[in-house]
Amino acid sequence: MKTRSSRFRLRSVVLVVAGAVSAFAAWAVEPFTVRDIRVEGLQRVEPGTIFASMPIRVGDTYTDERASAAIRALFDLGLFKDVRIDVSGNVVVVIVEERPTVAGVDFVGSKEFDKDALVKSLREVGLAEGRPYDKALTDRAEQELKRQYISRSLYNAEVVTTVTPIERNRVNLTFTVTEGEPARIKDIRVVGNKAFSESTLRGLFDLDTGGWLSWYTKSNQYSRAKLNADLETLRSYYLQRGYLEFRIDSTQVAVSPDREDLTLTINVTEGQRYVVSSVSLQGNYLGRDDEFKSLITIEPGEPYNAEQVTQTTTAFSDYFGSFGYAFARVQARPEIDRTNNRVALVLQAEPARRVYVRRLVVSGNNRTRDEVIRREFRQYEASWYDSDRIKLSRDRVNRLGFFTDVNIETQEVPGTPDQVDLAVSVVEKPTGSLQLGAGFSTAEKVSFSFGIQQENFLGSGNYLGLNVNTSKYNRNIQLTSTNPYFTQEGISRTFDLYYRTTRPYYTQDGDYRLINEGGTLRFGVPFSEVDTVYFGAGLERYSFEPGSNLASQTPQAYRDYFGCATQGDYITACSDDTKTGVPLTIAWARDTRDSALVPTRGRVQRAGLEVGVGGDMKYYKGSYQLQQYFPLNKQYTLAFNGELGYAKAYGDEVYPIFKNFYAGGLGSIRGFEQNSLGPRDAVTGAALGGTKKAIFNAELSTPFPGAGNDRTLRMYGFFDVGNVFTDRTLGITDAQWEAQKKLRASVGVGISWISPLGPLRLAYAFPVQYQDEEVGAVNQVGYIPKDRIQRIQFQIGTSF
Incomplete structure (x- = not known):
């Protein structure tokens, strides 16, 4: 084949400046028809990628302009470090040099973020394992990492990238981070406020200038997310007090030259305060105008309150949803009279179309069975859409405790305007736990515990647990299993097997023991969505072991109940040292608190009755507890707790003292x-408890000084009053009886901390009503000693 007299070779020098790529040809050749295209230099990139990107095809006419366009197109792929085109006869030869591939990304010196979070942030800017290495992307990655650290108030953070070439044209990237010390908020300023003082507005913020506990709360470390949350709190504060046109003009973050301090300046415009003049309805309310009006929480004559407006529109949407109108539109339109500072609210509603649910689609449950989620739903397939039932269903799935997130989305069915699907997505969390721990309290001293629980056994929703406790006064081993859906109607079944040894009196030196072993079977019947009634029965046995047999160290009440005979100071035998019983129980529970650990509002009620119907113990024992929480504002919570108890034997039996x-x-x-109040034993002076109980507690929870609004660490003041009582027996004098039934009371302060080991409460109390002198003589029936005062007390896992 004849060779062309002038052989063309195009050499390109590519300069990437501001995203512009320019290719320069060494010399030009006359156009020709391309017979073939050959690619050289490929290692990982497929040839098809080259051919698909080039504007030159076999059979096309080759020109210098097309060659330049081909080079630019291949560079735009971002896969090549160098590209050039040679011509050999009628054959176009594309010669490429691939960019290295990122083999691995590592971080050195990073403590503030998890590695996974940093890897995710770099992936968002295009830098990740397996992708081509690009110096420009590396620079962007460094800036992104610095931005992440600035969001955590680490303005002095430095990032250095090390590129290490390895075999097969790959590189390892190492980002070495010097975090430095976080910048602290030195001052927070609110500019433009007139109606409220600057100190009042700053008190709304979670961010502050720090205190002696800032090392724990980090409330003086700037975070954009925290600032945005505080700005929303500020906006809500004004909008709830009539300032309809309030706005935040700007926020400025000024960093000191040494980058160790910063000042936040928030510029606001309050506007005028508006009063609601009227509230009217417009639109289609399904002929139920009066029912919708009853949902309105906005009061004419009161200052405009954005929270009430939102509550009302949400209540309207939900009410429309309860009739199947899933896409109802409700809008509150304010008509402002700036002359008189009044606003008329018009609630405009359009229900749109009524729909029914075609099917539930569950996703995200890799371990939990579908039926465990579906059985909690009160919105059924092939029935009208009901927003109340959907919210209730979501709450019920949430309360299972198996998921960190539960989300329900309404999806339209294409081509069917009156049908929707409910997409239920869950994020599972580990539901099994193995606990090895130790605890210390002023009453129990050192105790060790072991527990293994699986709340979602094999994905079935059943609970299985084994617990062991080795405290000084209460030792137990207990096996528990719960099937929350023993029946399809939602009746739960729980059984317990246990073995306990107890020394119930915290003031004794004797080594007697009370051994309790047995089992219970309990069923929980849901009578409503918030009320559950429990029915149970058990079989138990109590055995009494005098230990050292010293009568002077064994409570007289125990000796009498178990029929123990004495000779001198020694117990010779107990004629009835084992008691058996068949207790039947019924209980009711309702809990509407917003949180079980740190409640701020709501109520919890519990009532129970236990009746001994068989064996050696015939008795009944009833109890009732009520807790109520009132949020005074964002920082303060008032709580009340009341407990009542009453117990008595029936027939000719004696009430079992260990049930007191x-x-x-x-x-x-x-x-x-601990447990020291009430009647005392005539021989040892040990607290015996009583068959009647009345307790009242009041607490005011406040922010802990220096901790800001952190709810895991709180301070509280309290007032306690109450006692346990028993029936008057023979031999008790009037003075002893009056001393025994007198109420005890105390006031004090304390600290509540949700610690890694569980809720911890520390209290310093001042008894204000107590028994300060002995009544009667030691070893006398009804002997009333002085109350045992203990001003400082703490415990992990208690409440109130």
């Missing part, structure tokens, strides 16, 4: 030694 109620210490009346 106890009081004193954390969890009941603080300032008194």
Whole structure:
């Protein structure tokens, strides 16, 4: 084949400046028809990628302009470090040099972020394992990492990238981070406020200038997310007080030259305060105008309150949803009279179309069975859409405790305007736990515990647990299993098997023991969505072991109940040292608190009755508890707790003393030694508890000084009053009886901390009503000693 007299070779020098790529040809050739295209230099990129990107095809006419366009197109792929085109006869030869591939990304010196979070942020800017290495992307990655650190107030953070070439044209990237110290908020300023003082507005913020606990709360470390949340709090504060046109003009973050301090300046325009003149309805309300009007929480004559407006529009949308109108539109339109500072609210509604649910689609449950989620739903397939039932269903799935997130989305069915699907997506969390721990309290001293629980056994929703406790006074081993859907109607079944050894009196030196072993079977019947009634039965046995047999160290009440005979100071035998019983139980529970650990609003009620119907113990024991929480504002919560108990034997039986109620210490009346109140044993002076119980507690929870609005660490003041009582027996004098039934009371302050080991409460109490002198003589029936005062008390896992 004849060779062309002038052989063309195009050499390109590519300069990437501001995204512009220019290719320069070494010399030009006359156009010709391309017979073939050959690619050289490929390692990982497929040849098809080259051919698909080039504007030159076999059979096309080759020109210098097309060659330049081909080079630019291949560079635009971002896969090549160098591209050039040679011509050999009628054959176009494309010669490429691929960019290295990122083999691995590592971080050195990063403590503030998890590696996974940093890898994710780099992936968003295009830098990740397996992708081509690009110096420009590396620079962007460094800037992104610095931005992430600035968001955590680490303005001095430095990032250095090390590129290490390895075999097969790959590189490892190492980002070495010097975090430095975080910048602290030195001052927060609010500019433009007139109606409220600057200190009042700053008190709304979670961000502050720090205190002696800032090392724990980090409230003086700037975070854009925290600032945005505080700005929303500020906006809501004004909008709830009539300032309809309030706006935040700007926020400025000024960093000191040494980057160690910063000042936040928030510029606001309050506007005028508006009063609601009227509220009217417009649109289609399904002929139920009066029913919708009853949902309105906006009061004419009161200052405009954005929260009330939102509550009303949400209530309207939900009410429309309860009739199947999933896409109802409700809008609050303000008509402002700036002359008189009044606003008329018009609630415009359009229900759109009514729909029914075609099917539920569950996703995200890799371990949990579909039926565990579906059985909690009160919105059924092939029935009208009901927003109330959907919210209730979501809450019920949430309360299972198996998921970190539960989301329900309404999806339209294409081509069918009156049908929707409910997409239920969940994010599972580990539901099994293995616990090895130790605890210390002023009453129990050191205790060790072991527990293994699986709340979602094999994805079935069933609970299985084994717990062991080795405290000084209460040791137990217990196996528990719960099937929350023993029946399709939602009746739960729980059984317990247990073995416990107890020394119930915290003031004794003797080594006697009370052994309790047995099992219970309990069924929980849901009578409503918030009310559950429990029915149970058990079989139990109590055995009494005098230990050292010293009568002077064994409570007289125990000796009498178990029929123990004495000779001198020694117990010779107990004629009835084992008691058996068949207790039947019925209980009711309702809990509407917003949180079980840190409640701020809501109520919890519990009532129970236990009746001994068989064996050696015939008795009944009833109890009732009510807790109520009132949020005074964002920072302060007022709480009340009340407990009542009553127990008595029936027939000719004696009430079993180990079933008594106890009081004193954390969890009941603080300032008194744990379980020390009530009647005392005539021989040892040990607290025996009583068959009647009445306790009242009041607490005011406040922010801990220096901790800002952190709700995991709080301070509280309290007032406790109450006691346990028993029936008057023979031999008790009037003075002893009056001393025994007198109420005990205390006031004090304390600290509540949700610690890694569980809720911890520390209390310092001042008893204000107590028994300060002995009544009667030691070893006398009804002997009333002085109350055992204990001003400082703490415990992990208690409440109130």
